[in-house]
């Protein structure tokens with residue numbers, strides 16, 4: 577499987593490393609033409625307003641909506657989760673608006689800007705090590721969204737068909753099982769296309 581990591585801003589190299597550890601191929605994506613060769617793409621953490629602006633500038637808004645319409649998997653982590661959401665609390669305009677969820681940015685407040693924890697994630701056997709950095713939370717999800725993990729009663733991992741999102745940075749640890757989970761989604765999507 578060939579997985580792209582959107583490389584406009586944010587944590588790119590770490591995602592490439594995790595995908596490779598999980599047994600996939602990974603490439604940094606800077607131009608929309610590269611999307612054609614991909615089986616899936618990761619939108620990394622960083623700063624969602626900046627990523628959104630750069631996506632507009634380089635034509636990724638339409639290109640990624642088209643990518644999603646083809647059933648190709650997209651994984652948004654932290655700022656990438658915000659970019660995928662249909663609704664952002666307190667903001668009039670959201671970005672890709674692909675996942676039926678409402679997110680709150682910087683939802684842990686100043687006291688807990690960053691922390692690590694072990695999370696139970698549905699579909700993954702043992703707890704996953706998660707690094708939260710000025711992380712968003714998923715405040716509400718539509719019926720087609722499956723909640724995969726909850727932290728202190730709040731949703732932090734969710735899936736809607738071929739779309740996956742988490743509030744934290746799974747690429748900053750040696751635990752690549754969430755990347756392996758995403759690789760499986762890409763394999764399923766590719767098989768469905770051929771079959």
Ligand code: GLN
Nearest residue numbers: 621622623624654655710
């Ligand atoms: N707080 C950032 C935002 O709102 C996200 C932080 C992150 O990706 N680590 O875009």
